[in-house]
Amino acid sequence: METLKVGDISIYWLNGGVTHMDGGAMFGVVPKPLWSKKYAVNDLNQIELRTDPLFFEWEGKKVLIESGIGKGKLNDKQKRNYGVHEESDLEASLETLGLKPDDIDVVLMTHMHFDHACGLTKYEGDKLVPVFPNATIYTSQVEWDEMRNPNVRSRNTYWKENWESIQSQVETFEGEKEVLPGITMVHTGGHSDGHSIILLEHNGEKFIHMADIMPTHAHKNPLWVLAYDDYPMTSIDAKYKWINQAIEGEYWFLFYHDAVYRGIKWNTDGEIVDHVLREK
Template sequence: MEKLTVGDLTIWWLNGGVTYLDGGAMFGVVPKPLWSKKYPVNEMNQIELRTDPMFLQLNGKNILIETGIGNGKLTEKQKRNFGVAEESAIEKSLDELGLTAEDIDIICMTHLHFDHASGLTKWENDQLIPMFPNATIYTSQVEWNEMKNPNIRSKNTYWAENWEPIQHQVKTFEKLIVIEDSLKMIHTGGHSDGHSILQIESNGEKLIHMADLMPTHAHKNPLWVLAYDDYPMTSIFAKEKFISEAINENAWFIFYHDAFFRAIKWDKEGNIIEELKKK
């Protein structure tokens, strides 16, 4: 289990599962000869994408960022279509930290697509129940509204089984919310209308989780946006703003999907100056 210490806090990456998605979809209009130089692709034109939640503690609170693809939540057809090579083992990861799912106090959901939100619920005695029954779940109001009322496109990723059992735990925000004095969630839109990013500061050091605006290190170019993005120009504008600001502030970029890097620092010329690789 990889970990990164920044300031006075430590972030651990839990095992949330592995998917293999179409590389063309993940890089949109960028030609394959360009993106494939930066991120490996297999013979089926798929790229490996982790779905690994991040765990940290602030003010004695146990916090998760995202929740993985879940375990026992997908049909065989869904596993095949989404290239699922491994399902979540969140409880095992938490056990290694001396914790259980009941110990999680706060969950920050950048958005509620199935590959981020399926870990919010689990099957028990033929009934779906909350995976983290004692947690407050934060997401933007826009995202929560669309989760409950998906449109013809988004209904393929906003599933009732991922929100109905946990709706009493959800707390929404409009533009911005600060959690435990140092974790900031900012509504950006772009990937989804309700998509948010996270900024964390500890003892003068900073981290940023761009979520699916920059799912891997290979998506650093503001113009390299996903075909999955509902509002690609919004994604581009948000990337231009927040990536540049984070680099100027010497911040760590942390990743949920990247199969090779957990965290990276870039300099202003685009060179990697510090890194934490996945083992």
Template structure:
């Protein structure tokens, strides 16, 4: 497991699953000759994407950022359509670190699409139960509302089995939530109406988790929005805002979906200064 230290914060990437999605969908209106130079694709025009939660340890607290693709939640058709080659093994990852689910102090949900939220619940005897029992789960008020009241477009990604068992644990916020000194969740919208990013500042050290308004290193260009984005213009403006903010601070940008990089640090001009690569495996 890869680990990154940023000030008081230590980030460790857990094993949350992998899937392969259509490259055109991941890069929206960007022509393939452009995006394919930045991110590899297979013979089916699919790109490899992780769904790996990040264990964030800070001030003797253990948080998890997003929850992975889960286990035994998707139908055989969904597994095929979403190109799922591996499901979650978060508890095993935690065990390797000498931790268990009961050691987690909070789950930070950037948004609640199935590929981020399926790891919140598990199936037991044909019913669903919370994985993080009695642990607070943080998300924006807008996202939590839409999760329970999806529209004609979002109904395919907000699933009752992912929210009903956890509804007593959910803690919502409006625009911004400071969890600890320097650690904030900030509502951005864009990818979903309630989408949030996570920012940590400690003196001169900063990391920014842009979640799905910058899901991979190849989405650094502020104009490269996903076809999956509900509000792509908002994504573009929010990315522009937080990339400018991060460049000035020479921040680390961390990734949940990137199959090649865990994190990249950029300088004031947006040029890569440092990187944390993911250990690569081959999927057949």
């Protein structure tokens, strides 16, 4: 299990499963000869995208960022279409830390697309129940509203199976919210109308999780946005703002999807000055 330890904060990447999505869709209008130099692509034109939640302890609370692809939530057609070769095994990951899902206090959801939210619920028999029954689940009000009432485009990724049984656990916000001292969720829009990023600051150490407006290190260029983005110009504006601010502020960039890096720190010349590689 990869770990980033900075000061007295340790961030662990749990096994949340994997998807393989079309590379062209993941890089939008960027030509393949350009993006394929920065991120590996297979013979089906798919790129590997992990769905690995981040776990850490903060102010006495046990916190997750995102929830993974889930287990037993996808049918064979969905697994094929989304390139899911491995489902979540969060229980085993947590067990290595001496924990179980019941111990999680807070789950931070940048957005509620299926590849982030399937891990919030599980089947017990033919009934769906919460995976983290004692956790408060945070997401933006805009995201929560669309999750429950998707439009003709977004209904393919917002599934009732991922929200109906956790309704009582969800707490929403507008604009931005300091969830715990030093942890702030900021509504950016872009990838989805309700998409948010997460900022962490503790004892002078700073981290940023930009979620799906910057899903991998190869998406660092602000203009390299996804064809999946509902509002690409909003993504671009948010990337210009937050990438520049984070690099100038010497933040760690934390990733949920990146199959190469778990975390990266860049300097103002664009050079990688520190990193955590994913162990394959």
